[in-house]
Structure formats: C-alpha cells, structure tokens
Amino acid sequence: MGINKENFERIISELQSTGTTLVAVSKTKPVTDIEELYKQGQKDFGENYVQELTEKLPQLPPDIRWHFLGHLQRNKVKYIAPFIHLIHGVDSENLLKEIDKQGRKFNRVIDCLLQVHIAREETKFGFNADELQDLVTKINKGSLVLKNVNIRGLMGMASFTNDTFQIRSEFSYLAGLYQSLQPSFPDFSVLSMGMSADYSLAIECGSTLVRIGSLLFGARG
Ligand SMILES: *Cc1c(COP(=O)(O)O)cnc(C)c1O
Numbered sequence: 001m002g003i004n005k006e007n008f009e010r011i012i013s014e015l016q017s018t019g020t021t022l023v024a025v026s027k028t029k030p031v032t033d034i035e036e037l038y039k040q041g042q043k044d045f046g047e048n049y050v051q052e053l054t055e056k057l058p059q060l061p062p063d064i065r066w067h068f069l070g071h072l073q074r075n076k077v078k079y080i081a082p083f084i085h086l087i088h089g090v091d092s093e094n095l096l097k098e099i100d101k102q103g104r105k106f107n108r109v110i111d112c113l114l115q116v117h118i119a120r121e122e123t124k125f126g127f128n129a130d131e132l133q134d135l136v137t138k139i140n141k142g143s144l145v146l147k148n149v150n151i152r153g154l155m156g157m158a159s160f161t162n163d164t165f166q167i168r169s170e171f172s173y174l175a176g177l178y179q180s181l182q183p184s185f186p187d188f189s190v191l192s193m194g195m196s197a198d199y200s201l202a203i204e205c206g207s208t209l210v211r212i213g214s215l216l217f218g219a220r221g
Helices: 005-016 031-039 050-059 074-080 093-105 129-141 164-184 199-204
Strands: 021-025 044-047 065-068 086-090 110-116 149-156 190-192 209-212
Touching: 005 021, 005 199, 031 044, 031 050, 044 050, 050 065, 050 074, 074 093, 086 093, 086 149, 093 110, 093 149, 110 129, 129 164, 149 164, 164 190, 164 199, 190 209, 199 209
Parallel strands: 021 044, 021 209, 044 065, 065 086, 086 110, 110 149, 149 190
Antiparallel strands: none
C-alpha cells in the first residue's frame, strides 16, 4: 500500500511537454491512497465500478474530477450521473440514450467518450469504425438527439501484448479515427489512450489523456 511518488513525479514531468492529462486509476485501492496522491496535486481519478466509486465519493474531497472507465451498465448510470466528470467507456447507442436521460434528470450535460474496439482480443465492448459512422450519421440527420450528452472524444485499449509494433499500429489507427471524426462534433478534444504499460507509446501516437493505475498505486491484487 501507499503511492509511488517517484513514478508520479516522473510521469507528471513526462506529460508536461505535450500537455497530456493524467487520470490516476484508483480502482480497488483504498481512499487513503487517493488522498495521498490528491495531496501531491492530482485531481483526476478514474474508477471502474459504480458501487466502489459511490462508496469512495463522500469520503474524498469534493473537487476531485471522477472519471468512469469501466463497462457501464445502463441501470447504473443514474448513480453516477449527478457528479461524474467524464464517462470514458460509452459503447452503445442505448447507453448514450440513458446517459442523456439521466443528464436531463439531474440538469447536467454529461461529457462522454466513445469507446472503440482496437485490440485483437475479442470483446463485446466498443464501437468499430462503421458503427461510429452510423452514429454520426444519425446525430447529423437528427434521428438521434442527445441534448444532455457532450461527446468529447474517443477511448481505446490496445492489445495485451509486448509487441510494440502491434500496439503502435492500434493506437495510430485510433488516432486516425479521432482526427476523421473531429469535424463532426463541436467539442471533440479528448483522445483517451495509454495505460501503465503503454502510455509513452500512446503519447507518441497522439493521446491527450492517459489512464495510469499500477505505476502510481502498485499492482492490483
Ligand atoms: C485498470 C484500467 C487502467 C489502468 O491500468 P494500469 O495498467 O494499472 O495502468 C486504465 N484504463 C482502464 C480502462 C482500466 O480498466
């Protein structure tokens, strides 16, 4: 337990030159660790589980910006809608509609990233390029209206591999998609890619936000 201050300082200085945002991923870690990093000046924290997040929330400073990173079930959106700063893993139109509905209920416009499936591993989560294009078309035609959602960018996770050539090609692909979609959304400025193992590569490929857990808080059990 306890945070790794040397890694934190090294990462912060690494991110400075490119203006990349650091989200400290605190899932499964105690609130005491979050407090410790907060005292070092860190304000953006990311969690993957709704219940864990809502339990930690009242125990921590109110100016923390909470990011939701994991797969979000529609029936749980209501619990985070009042306070969440950015939802990274939006992977379906139905989830967007639910976030919009809850945003309206709490009188907020909720910032979201669309998750893109870029890794080789099979997963149900994330849009592919065609699905993203369909979504843009619907929004442009007005057949999908999301007044209480602001789509701010894209999020992706590279394959779980040591093959840096593979990782680089996945990140570059995502960065290309991000650039091609930018004209379609007024506030598109966040490309969330890179974790402890691959954040430097992600920054080289154009990431604007990295999500780092184990380098800051130690390995998860
Ligand atoms: C857990 C997690 C991270 C952080 O992973 P580390 O390898 O510990 O840095 C980043 N992004 C997502 C979506 C995660 O689930």
